[in-house]
Amino acid sequence: MAASDSCSMVAPEAANGEEFKVEVFASSSKLLSKLQEKWPGKPKPYPAMYSSVYGGILLDSAMMVIPIDDQMVNRGHGVFDTAIILNGYLYELDVHLARFLRSASNAKIVSPFPETTLRSILIQLAASSGCRNGTLRYWLSAGLGNFLLSPAGLTSSAFYAVVIDGGFLQCREGVKVITSSIPMKSPLFATMKNVNYLPNMLAKMEAEEERADASVWIDEEGCIAEGPNVNVAFITRDGELVLLAFDKILSGCSAMRLLQLAPKLVEQGSLKGVRVGSVSVEEGKGAAEMMYVGSTLPILPIIMWDGKPIGDGNVGELTMTLLDLLWDDMVAGPETQRIPVPYV
Structure with missing residues (x-):
């Protein structure tokens, strides 16, 4: 075969009966040009x-x-x-x-x-x-x-x-979620941030098929676990912030940071308390406010779960207060949290 940038090989017939030809790249220059066309x-x-x-x-x-x-x-x-x-x-x-x-x-x-x-x-x-x-x-x-x-x-x-x-915006509008039917990962894999995200993606796709924004996993004991790639938190009817225990789920960095910052609101009297623990589905659906917590959000209000409203069905005031607390830390927090990028 004579050397050239590319040539074609005859492949099996296409579905319409026509001959389908596969291009063969004999040099990297032609291939590179082809790849560069993807990002014009x-x-x-x-x-x-x-x-x-x-x-x-x-x-x-x-x-x-x-x-x-x-x-x-x-x-x-x-x-x-x-x-x-x-x-x-x-x-x-x-x-x-x-x-x-x-x-x-x-x-x-x-x-x-x-x-x-x-x-x-x-x-x-x-x-x-x-x-x-x-x-x-x-x-x-x-x-x-x-x-x-x-x-x-x-x-x-x-x-x-x-x-x-890509930039970030504070998510101040509430979303709808469903209980996922996709089996969640075992604690060994759920607590390790590994590249196997097929269960996560199927859970997200399932929610989209049900015209919801995302989903919530329930563990084998009937307690709330996490979202597809976020932690879940609640404000109880008594005004207490509850984050779910990290023994069976990934310890979210934003969730951990929220635990460090939220006591300020307790001191100010906005929150009654802050704790980590288990939450049953009944307790979660009966909470005053519900939210996702994740690095790129950093907090996303949840206003409806499985077709039923959380609280009064509106974005909660304390959820917004917690969002502002985390956002302020992201844009003007201490040097221990923010490293200036030394741009050339």
Whole structure:
């Protein structure tokens, strides 16, 4: 076969009986041009990516790829986490990074870099991206090199990270949720932020099919667990903030931060108290207010569950107060929570 940018091979007949031809790329230049067509013009949604496979930061979206023989891709052996870039600051990066490494340890993945190096890479990536409002998502994979069930023969784990451009708004309108019929993850996997999000996605899709915004998982004991990718919290009829225990679900960084900040409202007399515990479905549906808590929200009011209103069916006043409390921390919190991005 003569060398050329690309050629075609005859494949089985298409459904309409016509011959379907598959393009074969014999050179990387033609393939790169094809990939670049996917993101025409600017701005690009992914302004920068880091790959330990490449050993550096990529600014061309077409090159932001993961090898097909990566264990995270073909076996689901990987963990991830996300930090927020807000107004040029990384919010709670250290907290998310610590959870990231706990997840990696539970998944038996050894990082190719120490925590300080991972932190430095992520800060440099954010700076190189030029993004001032977006998310910084990063992964640890067991490694690449084969399609086997064990990473035993792989030389090293792999670290990837990408900046996703996009701003954030306070979610002040209430949403509707349903009880999910999709089985939730067992505590071993639910408490580890791993890349297996098929149950989460099916739960979200189920809610959308029912014309709801999201769903709520119930554990085997009949207690409320979590949402597809968020924690759940309540305001009781007595004015107490209740977050659900983290023994069977992921310990959300925003939920943990809310637990640190909410006592201020107790001191001011707005809240009666703050606690972590179990909540039955009956107790939850009978609460005065209900909300999701997550990094990109940071709080989303829930006004209806399974077709029945929560409280009076309107966004709760205390929910909004808690939202403002977390939002203020995100935009003007202490240096321990906010790292300035050193843009070039």
